[in-house]
Amino acid sequence: MKKDLIVIGAGPAGSMAAINSKCDTVLIxxxxxxxxxxxxxxxxxxxxxxxxxxxPKKEWISKxxxxxxxISPSGIEIKLDxxxxxxxxxxxxxxxxxxxxxxxxxxxxxxxxxxxxTRFIKAERxxxxxKIYAKRFNETIEIEGRILIACDGxxxxxxxxFGLNTTLPLRYIESCxxxxxxxxxxxxxxxxxxxxxxxxxxxxxIFPKGxxxxxxxxxxxxxxxxxxxxxxxxxxLKRERLKGGKIxxxxxxxVPISTPLEKTYADNLMICGDAARMVNPLTGGGIHTxxxxxSIAGKIATxxxxxEDYSEKFLSEYQKLWKNEFGxxxxxxxxxxxxxxxxxxxxxxxxxxxxxxxxxxSISTMEILKxxxxxxxxxxxxxxxxxx
Ligand SMILES: Cc1cc2nc3c(=O)[nH]c(=O)nc-3n(C[C@H](O)[C@H](O)[C@H](O)COP(=O)(O)OP(=O)(O)OC[C@H]3O[C@@H](n4cnc5c(N)ncnc54)[C@H](O)[C@@H]3O)c2cc1C
Numbered sequence: 001m002k003k004d005l006i007v008i009g010a011g012p013a014g015s016m017a018a019i020n021s022k023c024d025t026v027l028i029x030x031x032x033x034x035x036x037x038x039x040x041x042x043x044x045x046x047x048x049x050x051x052x053x054x055x056p057k058k059e060w061i062s063k064x065x066x067x068x069x070x071i072s073p074s075g076i077e078i079k080l081d082x083x084x085x086x087x088x089x090x091x092x093x094x095x096x097x098x099x100x101x102x103x104x105x106x107x108x109x110x111x112x113x114x115x116x117x118t119r120f121i122k123a124e125r126x127x128x129x130x131k132i133y134a135k136r137f138n139e140t141i142e143i144e145g146r147i148l149i150a151c152d153g154x155x156x157x158x159x160x161x162f163g164l165n166t167t168l169p170l171r172y173i174e175s176c177x178x179x180x181x182x183x184x185x186x187x188x189x190x191x192x193x194x195x196x197x198x199x200x201x202x203x204x205x206i207f208p209k210g211x212x213x214x215x216x217x218x219x220x221x222x223x224x225x226x227x228x229x230x231x232x233x234x235x236x237l238k239r240e241r242l243k244g245g246k247i248x249x250x251x252x253x254x255v256p257i258s259t260p261l262e263k264t265y266a267d268n269l270m271i272c273g274d275a276a277r278m279v280n281p282l283t284g285g286g287i288h289t290x291x292x293x294x295s296i297a298g299k300i301a302t303x304x305x306x307x308e309d310y311s312e313k314f315l316s317e318y319q320k321l322w323k324n325e326f327g328x329x330x331x332x333x334x335x336x337x338x339x340x341x342x343x344x345x346x347x348x349x350x351x352x353x354x355x356x357x358x359x360x361x362s363i364s365t366m367e368i369l370k371x372x373x374x375x376x377x378x379x380x381x382x383x384x385x386x387x388x
Contacts, residue, residue, distance in 0.1 A: 001026065001141065001142070001143045001144070002143075002144045002145070003024050003025060003026045003113070003143060003144070003145045004023040004024040004025065004145060004146050004147070004301075004305045005021050005023050005024070005025040005026070005145055005146065005147050005148075005149065005298075005301050005302075005305065006025075006026055006028070006130065006132055006143055006145040006147070006148045006149070007021075007025060007026070007027045007028070007112075007148075007149045007151060007298075008028055008120045008132070008148065008149070008150055008151060008152045008158050009028075009029060009120075009150070009151035009152035009153055009273075009275070010027050010028075010029035010031075010034045010100070010103075010104045010107075010114065010116070010151075011029075011100060011151060011153060011273060011274070011290060012099075012100065012103060012273065012287050012290040012291045012294065013151035013272040013273030013274070013275070013290035013291065013293060013294035013297075014027055014029070014149070014151030014152075014272070014273075014294060015027065015034075015100070015103035015104045015106070015107050015294070016052060016103065016290070016291045016292075016294030016295045016298065017149045017151060017272060017294040017295070017297045017298035017301070018104075018107035018110075018112040018114075018298060019054075019103065019106050019107045019110060019112075019295070019298065020294070020295045020296075020297075020298030020299050020302070021112070021298040021299075021301055021302050022302045023301065023302050023305045023306075025107075025111070025112045025113070026112065026113040026114075026115060026143060026145070027104065027107055027108075027112050027113070027114050027115065028115045028116075028118040028119075028120060028134055028143075029104075029115070029116050029117075029118065030117070030118065030119035030120070031116060031117070032116055032117045033101070033116065034100050034101045034104040034114075034116060035096055035097040035098070035099065035100030035101045035104075036097050036101075037249075037251060038096040038097050038100075038249075038251060039176075039251050039252070039253035040094075040096045040251075040253075040287070041093075041178060041205050041207045041215045041217050042062065042093045042094040042095070042096050042207060042209075042215060043065075043091060043092070043093055043094075043190060043205075043207050043285065044091055044092055044094055044285075044287050044288060045089075045091045045288065045364075046089040046090075046091050046092065047089075047288075048092075048287070048288055048291065051288070051291070051292065052291045052292070052295060054103075054106070056099075057098070057102055059095060059098045059102070060094055060095055060098050060099040060102055061092050061093075061094060061095065062092075062093045062094060062095045062208075062209045062210065063092065063093040063188060063207075063208045063209060063210065064090075064092055064188070065090035065091050065092060065093065065188060065189060065190050065208070066081070066082075066090060066187075066188040066189060067079060067080060067081035067082070067090055067187075067188075067189045067190075068080045068081075068090055068189060068190045068191075068192070068363060069187075069189055069190070069191045069192070070192050070194065070352070070355075070368075071191065071192065071193045071194065071352075072194060072195060072345075072348050072349045072351070072352030073194065073195030073196070073197045073198065073345035073348055073349055074345075074349045076349060076352040076353060076356075078352055078355045078356065078358060080358070080360065080363055080368075084358060084359055084360060085359075085360045085361075085362060085363050086359075086360065086361050086362065087361060087362040087363075088363070089362065089363065090189075090190065090363055091190075091363075093190075093207045093208060093209055093215070094287075095209075115136065117136065117137065118134050118135070118136040118141070119134055119135045119136075120132060120133075120134050120152060120157060120158060121133045121134055121135055121140070122157075122161050123148060123158060123161040123162065124161070125162075125267070125268060126144065128146070129144065129145055129146040129147065129268055129310060130144070130145055130146070130147070130148045130268045130269075131143070131144045131145075132145075132148065146268065146304070146305055146310050147268050147269070147270070147301045147304060147305065147310055147315075148268055148269050148270075149269075149270050149271075149272060149294075149297045149298070149301060150269065150270070150271040150272065150275045150276075151272045151273050151275055151290070151294060152275050153273070153274045153275055154253075154254050154255065154256055154274040154275070154277075155254075156271070156274075156275035158269075158271070158275065159261075159269070159271050159275060159276075162266055162269055164261070164263065164266065164271075166261060166275075166277075168256055168258060168277070169258075170222060170223045171221065171223050172256060172257050172258035172281075173221075173222070173254050173255070173256060173257070174201070174202055174219040174220065174221060174254065174255040174256075174257045174284055175219070175220055175221075175222045175228070175229045175252075175254060176202075176217060176218065176219045176229060176251075176252060176253050176254065176255055176284070177217060177218055177228075177229040177230045177233050177250075177251075177252050178215055178216065178217030178218070178233075178250070178251045178252070179215075179216050179217070179233070179237075179245075179247045179249070179250055179251075180209065180213065180214070180215055180216075180247070180248050180249035180250075180251070181213060181214055181215075181216050181242070181245040181246060181247055181248065182210075182212060182213040182245070182246050182248050183212055183213075183244055183245055183246045184212060184213070184214060184216075184241065184242055184244065184245040185212070185241055186206075186208045186210075186211065186212055186213065186214050187208065188208055189208065190205070190206070190207055190208075191205065191206040192204070192205055193205075193236070194348055195345040195348050195349075196224075196225075196344075196345050197345055198218075198232065198236060199218050199219065199220050199229075199232055200220050200221060200224040200225045200232075201219075201220055201221025201223075201224045201225075201341050202218065202219035202220045202221060202284070203218070203219065204216075204217070204218045204232070204233070204236050205217050205218070213248070216233070216236070216237070216242065216245070217233065217251075218232055218233040218236070219255060219284050220232060221257070221341065224341075229252075230252075255274075255279055255284040255286070256274060256277040256279050256281075257279065257281040257282075257284065257337060258277055258281060258334065259277070259281065259330055259331055259334040260276050260277045260278045260327075260330060261276045261277055263319070264276045264293075264318065264319050264322070265312055265315040265316055265318050265319055266312050266315075267310060267311055267312045267315075268310045268315075269315070270297040270300065270301065270315055270318045272290065272293040272294045272297050273286060273289065273290030273293055273294060274286055274290060276293065278290065278293050278322070278326070278330065279330075280329075280330060280333050280365065281330070281333050281334045281336075281337040282333040282334075282336050282337045282340070282365055283333075283365055288326075289322075289326055289330070292322065292325050292326065293322045296318055296321045296322050296325070297318055300315060300317055300318045300321070303317075329366070332366070332369075333365060336365075336369055350376070351372055351375075351376055354372075354375040354376050355371060355372065355375060358371050358375070
């Protein structure tokens, strides 16, 4: 098969790359059904759809969030609702299975050749571009193209095929475990539980999906504890409120919590989303950045193909553009993660006490961090790197 553009991975990054490409594009994914299984808590901000210029379909959204609760190790709750937050937009819990499949459908309807159940094996450079080898059912197929966009998630193989080192130290991998549960009492709220007692280096989340169902999950930094993420989550489920809950789905996965790869392009190659570690290291959220980086890469690939220039010099524009969009933010959250991971549960409780009367302009990680720094002069020596 010969194409202009080959995109590997039909997650949000890959589908957005394909949607934004205006050339002969193929999008391959190893999954038989795009979006399944979901490995995600599915929370996104309200700005996502405006940013990517796509009107969400009804079936992409499971629940609109009305407030956010942050809970400290000893149980102090900071309820961020419309009384506390001026521009009270708390985001959505998506239905990732429908969302991912929906984006891939848009790409296919726009002319992209979509190939599910096609697993990337390796890539090599050719005289005029790239060639990939993939397994489709039991057959090895070859696809030649000018440009390759790697959107194959946290365990990306594509970048390694081009000699880029993407190995991540254990300290920068968050191990996640999640149950989708039903038969539990649910508020239309995102609930986040912090502290080593719940989740060393991460947090426990409850993200509502329906009237009495939710994603109940955990992310931990495995190098901080002997126990597994699942052990902590099972302990959490023992609380009264969740005791009658029934598990309807189990998901596990890893989230990169470092800052992004230093170089996300090479001759004939761009790397997007989780494959380039474009995840907010503080929250583990990566849907937004995956969508934006994919969109940019798709547009740059189109330009490169028009100009017949696939050099790393030309493709470096990709890195400039995504850095303009969210580079500084991810760097700041990386610093914040380094600081917050070292706080003791007692210090987290003090921070929670200090935020009891908090008032915010909008609900964003940045706003909350600024408030923490402002309200905790005694912790300033620990928080000083967060002062911009
Ligand atoms: C438990 C958990 C909870 C999370 N919760 C949230 C959240 O609430 N909000 C948020 O914003 N982010 C969350 N994230 C992170 C978010 O899921 C990712 O950042 C996002 O999915 C990244 O999108 P992507 O397109 O880069 O990669 P992915 O969504 O991982 O897509 C990669 C695609 O590549 C395909 N692929 C991989 N290898 C190959 C191969 N060899 N050949 C062909 N195809 C291949 C995969 O099948 C997959 O479809 C969570 C992650 C986890 C693990």
